[in-house]
Amino acid sequence: MKQLIWAFGRHLNRTTENLAHVMAEEFHYEIIPFSTEVSRLRRIPAMVASVRMIRGKLKAFSSIHPWTKKQVHLPSELENIPTMVIMGSQIIGNGPHFFYQDLDVSSILRDREQGKPTFMYDDVPLSLLQKLNDMQFHEYRQAQAIFTMSDWVRTSIIKSGAIKSQDVHTVHAGSNLGAHFSSNPYAEKNLAAQTLVFVGRDFQRKGGNILLRAWPKVLQELPLAQLKIIGPYREDIGQELSPSIHVLGPLSNQQIIHEMSQCTGLVIPSLWEPYGIAFLEAMSMGLPVIGTRHMAMPEFIVPGTGYLPKPYEVDELAEAMIRLLTQTHTTWKMSRNAFLHAQAFQWSQVAAKMDRVLTSIMKN
Known part of the structure; x- marks a missing residue:
């Protein structure tokens, strides 16, 4: 072996x-x-070497310091x-x-x-x-x-x-969801749900604040639309939310699968995303996805599987969400394409x- x-x-x-x-x-x-991992005690020299005063607080970078890596x-x-x-x-x-x-x-x-x-x-x-x-x-x-x-x-x-x-x-x-679907589980109920889901604990980096700014524009067109947020706690978001937004916090894989199975699509308008496995996980369940035209995302969110607005562009993001929720024939085809595309990952x-x-x- x-x-x-x-x-x-x-x-x-x-x-x-x-x-x-x-x-x-x-x-x-x-x-x-x-x-x-290097113990905190052994990282003391790196802590001393890297400590800085940032926004009124002392902060050290010992875990990534070259000295620590050499240990x-x-x-x-x-x-x-x-x-x-x-x-x-x-x-x-x-x-x-x-x-x-x-x-x-x-x-x-x-x-x-x-x-x-x-x-x-x-x-x-x-x-x-x-x-x-x-x-x-x-x-x-x-x-x-x-x-x-x-x-x-x-x-x-x-x-x-x-x-x-x-x-x-x-x-x-x-995918890290621990589930494999032999056929596309996306169905009419997903299209009818008019519900999008966001998955990610790092709410700001993954474009959560941009999403919240774009969401009222979606509600103007679709007053019954719903948004689920998986990952952050309510206090991490730090602003008043529409009753149409449901913050579910961190969930287990099985709970994420259940919530995704009730949704129309995934939206993570990430501002800085080296990869984005959550997109692959959603596509493996047939969900069309919305990311951004940035970093690695265009490599796997290919045409016909979702939308790629520019990062930080509130109007483009709102338009993408409205199209996903209203253009059901296109969304249905995107679901099929997304599911088939995910099989390569x-x-x-x-x-x-x-x-x-x-x-x-x-x-x-």
């Missing part, structure tokens, strides 16, 4: 677990989980085993290293230098981002291959010049693409 270190950050998230499961069950890898090493008995780093780019042993990424540091740095919002990275000092970018460049040079969720980030990584284009492979991602297919590259490299 082929051994593979499965290196992840603080927590085993659903992407990390689902891909590891498929690699083990379908492609017969012995997956060896390894957390790259992570595989134990001696594992250090020569091939290593897959999930959503990161660390060299932690002597064996071949592979990275699976939805985002690279140079993309963050580029947006910051251009004055664009990067949300969770807005407060990171530019000097620290530059150090991380330099470090990632050297990590890329040592990697045997890099797997990316999107062509968008693949292009950015190739532009760095650290690794040859033939060694960077777009493999995409899959499965963890089994991601793992198969990875396995071909890994097997070729291991043989050589």
